[in-house]
Every structure is written in C-alpha cells, then in structure tokens.
Amino acid sequence: MNKNAGQHNLVSGFSKKTKAEKIAWVSEHFANPKAATALLDTYTHPDTNIQNLHDEFIENAVANFYLPLGVAPNVVINGKTLTLPMAIEESSVVAAAANAAKFWASRGGFSAEILGIEKVGQVHFIFEGSTHKLHAFFDTHKADLLQATEAITKNMRARGGGITALTLEDKTHLIEDYFQLDVSFDTQDSMGANFINSCLEQLAKSLRELALLYNDFSAQEKEIEVVMSILSNHVPNCLVKAAVSCPVETLLDSPKDSQLFAEKFVQAVRIAEVEPYRAVTHNKGIMNGIDAVVIASGNDFRAVAAGVHAYAAISGQYRSLSKAEIKDGVFHFSLTLPLAIGTVGGLTKLHPLVRWCHELMGFPNAEELMKIVAVAGLSQNFAAIKSLVTSGIQQGHMKMHLLNILNQLGATASEKKALISHFIKHTVSHHAVVEALEKLRAE
Ligand code: MEV
DSSP, rough: OOOOTTTTOOOOSGGOOHHHHHHHHHHHHHHHHHHHHHHHHSOOOSHHHHHHHHHHHHHSSOOOOOOOEEEEEEEEEEEEEEEEEEEEOTTTTTHHHHHHHHHHTTOEEEEBEEOOOOOOEEEEOOOSSOHHHHHHHHHHHHHHHHTTHHHHHHHHTTOOOOOEEEEEEEEETTTTTTTEEEEEEEOTOOHHHHEEEHHHHHHHHHHHHHHHTTEEEEEEEOOEEEEEEEEOOOTTSSSSEEEEEGGGGSSSSSSSHHHHHHHHHHHHHHHHHHHHHOOOOHHHHHHHHHHHHHHHOOOOOHHHHHHHHHHTTTTOOOSSSSSEETTTTEEEEEEEEEEOOOSSSSTTSSSSSHHHHHHHHOOHHHHHHHHHHHHHHHHHHHHHHHHTTTOOOOOHHHHHHHHHHHHTTOOOOOHHHHHHHHTTSSSOOHHHHHHHHHHHHHH
C-alpha cells in the first residue's frame, strides 16, 4: 500500500459544501474518482424525498449504507404470533431466529414480562463546603427544582410519565467535593433521551441559580460548579424478561437425547455464568438478535449495548444474561436484560423502512417492543447453544458462509447451485471453495 494512501489534506468549511461538492471532494482521493462517485450514486435512493430525509439524519451524508433487512416469522410471544424485522449483516442470525421461533412455537411459544421501566440521569456537580448545609439546601429547594422543569415535563406528564424521583447523592468518597442530582424518569413510549437531557439541564441551571440566592451558604458554597448533565445508559431498573419452558422429554425426538441435550444446555449456560471469556461470546450471541431488531426498530443500538453489558457486569464480574435450569422434569430458559427503547420519537416515525418494521410488528408500544427484542435475544441464544452442544456452530454458519464466499468469487447462479450441493458432503473452507469452483469451471 502507498504510504500516503488514506492521507488527506485538511479541509475547511467542509460541512458548508453542497452534497455534490462533498462527493466530488471525497472522490478525488480515490484511484478512480469517477468510479468512486458512481458507486455512491448507486447507493443513493431514486426517490429524492426519501433521500433528502436520509441526508438530514446526519451531517456530511454522501450515500446510504445498506444492511440486509430479514424477517423471522412464527415468533409466538405471550400467545400472539409475530414476524420480526431484523437488520443485520451476519449470515446465520435470521435463520437462527426463524428456527428457534418455529421450535418454540410448537412448545407454547415465548413468554415475556416487563420488570421495570425506570430511566435515569444525573447532574454531576462540585460543591465545596458543608455537606450538611447542602442537604438542607436540597430539602428546602427540592420542590422548586421540580417546579422549574414543569414546562418541559408537561406533555410527558399528560401521557402518564415524567420525573418520578429526585435525590441528592454524596459521591465525595469517589472524588473530592463531588455530588449528584440523581433523577429517575418514566418516559412512556419514547426512549426519552432528549426529554431527560432537557430536564437535567434545567435542573442544573436552577440548582446554580437557587444556590446563589441561598442565604445559609457562604460565598464559596453559593458557587456550585456543574460539570455536566446527562442521562445514563446504565438502566438496571428498565428491565424485561423473556422465557421459554417445556418438559425435558419433548425437547428433541427421543427422550434420551432430550435429557442429555437439556443437561448439556444447562451446563453451557452455567459456564457462561461463571467464566467471563465464555460469557462475553454468549452475550454477543444474544446481542445478535437484540441489535438486529433494535436497529430495525430505529432505536439506538449503542445505548442498548452499553446498558446491556453494564448490566451483565453488575455483580462485579461479567456474566451470562440468560439462565437455564431443569426443575421437576421441566426445562426452563430465560433472559433478563435492560432495554431503554422507544416507539415514538427519534427515527421511529421518520424513517420509512423503520415505520414499515413497526407496522410489521403491529405498532407495538415501548413495553411491547422491549418484550419483542428480549425474545429475539433469547431465541438467538437458544439457537447458538443448541448448535454448540450438538452439531457445533460451524455447520450452520458455514452453509451461509459458503454463499458469501461464492458471491465474493463471482460464482454464477448455476455454479452456486452445483457447489451448494457439493458442500453438503464436504467441509467448507475458503480454500476448498476456491478449489471446487476452479475444478467446476475446468470441467
Ligand atoms: C456468533 O455471532 C455468536 C455465537 O458465537 C454465540 C455463542 O457462542 O453463544 C455463536
């Protein structure tokens, strides 16, 4: 590679350029600028209204970045049969979801319940002075602080949500003079990031103003220094649980195989509970399902991932999010995780394909979507462990991987057909596929 490859000159005023100018500028850095521009063109929506919508989601948009959107039918949740939208690039995930859904549909389906919907945020501030006086100040002005947010919370309160708790937290054991306003929220069907952050910024402003006027404070105590005001993606009380169960002997065709399978399955989950190396991969498999539906539903998958992994480590050690046990001859498998997601606001109504996904799911509210997403995670985890403790993961993965390799090698439809049947009996590897394709082409 040329040592200057990827090295671009500094550019000023880039965001003010038109989209065409931005594309021209960026394309100039390619070996073939015309081809680079043409490729971006092919990833531009022919309907200008839709394209304009996408361009306005972010700054400096030059094209759209596609992920395949798949659907997993037969997902029975609390007795209702749904089809899940899944936006994901990993080849085996939708197939695994569909298989697990079908498997459990004939065994009573998934159950799901909400364990909590609390969202949280903090005003982080520095107060130099008497902790005792700060507590007295807070007790005196707590109602005023809440009152100051009334205009912001009005609509949310009308919908049944709002600020549900406000406390003063002493964090001076962590950092000298460090305190928090700790705030809990009910954001109803919205994920609520903008709402929460607006409330927090207002609380911070009022905190400073009220402190300046508080007569019991010394001059130094009056100068509360707000460091920042921001929601937390750690939402251990915004929880959903998805579960499946069935008599052990109905798990597989033969009761003997079923017993062995159930025991190995429970063992595999137990390993992920106690062994962080396994737990991370185990939870990654859960996130395959979670992220795919979270993305399709237009929610913030980074926020979800941050919260989920923090929850997995809440005991002080990173552990499995799912649990499995055999009790009185019944196999139980469940997943509990935090999901701060919404069905109004953000992209949910704006993005046409996201809206389509919501309609596919029957326009769920936030709690229903939490249940759907948790089920997607549990079904993915079930499919992964089922493969791992029986045939091994590669069998299923490699089938899909084979198609990717064949596409990379530019195989025609008839070559793909021939090689897919060839690899039913042979092990897939990149080298083996190249060889088999070469041999076929030489015939
Ligand atoms: C691959 O994307 C996910 C798995 O590794 C999950 C697991 O090991 O449980 C198959």
